[in-house]
Amino acid sequence: MITTVEAVAQLLAQAKRVAVLTGAGVSAESGIPTFRDAMTGMWSRFDPFELASPEGFARQPAMVWNWYAERRASVGKAKPNPGHFALAEIERRVRHFTLITQNVDGLHQQAGSRRVIELHGNIRRVKCSRDGGVKDGWTEDGEVPPRCSECGGYLRPDVVWFGELLPARALQEAGSASLDCDLFFSIGTSNLVEPAASLPWTAHRHGAKVVVVNPTDEGQRRGPGIEYLLGNSGEILSQVVNAAWHKTSKATHS
């Protein structure tokens, strides 16, 4: 069912436990291409498996490192948009709030979200491909890819690649929050990539209201009782926050 800002604001103002799942669409208004956009853009020039799998990295470590270095640089220049700020505002206002993201860009944290469950890692971090530890203090200046100062393995981005497991703790926390909320938002995601795609339906099965925020409901899974709030999250989430708490929210400022 298509819903309105006012109806969603009312749900939000009354909710006791809120969980939110975000996807690439939340960062679209920050200028970061969604996965779908990227398939016709930067990803289309390469085989995604060669860029985003341990096997591809083993075959061409320098090429993969350089591709991610380019993406890291462009994400580093991006700024959070009003949708990110609105979610940080909701976290401050709702006592039991969980933000789960499939994004790897770190923009939720930059907007002030304090607790972010990152299902797919973060492109701004690197880890050792051999010992698995997250590493600081590396530079882009020397060998490509840089080497781990502890074990000599190649460093790689700390993101989840094809064929890799999602971080177990993040997944467990995301599942628990979905089971234990009365309002669940699925924002800016095509809801196709499992296991994240199941979280809204888990919440729904356990009695939560589910609101999908997306410019389109095309291609979204449908179900009775799922509400669709149509619009760009950068615009519409600020409106929801304003309507929920009757004030001029910080969410409107970037």
Ligand code: NAD
């Ligand atoms: P997706 O590209 O499959 O879907 C993006 C969704 O966002 C679509 O449903 C689209 O209609 C919607 N959308 C577009 N503009 C929007 C806007 N302004 N406001 C709200 N919604 C908007 O992305 P996905 O579902 O997140 O899954 C793709 C995978 O790609 C994920 O695993 C994610 O980790 C990864 N990815 C991440 C980033 C990032 O970190 N910013 C960017 C691209 C891809």
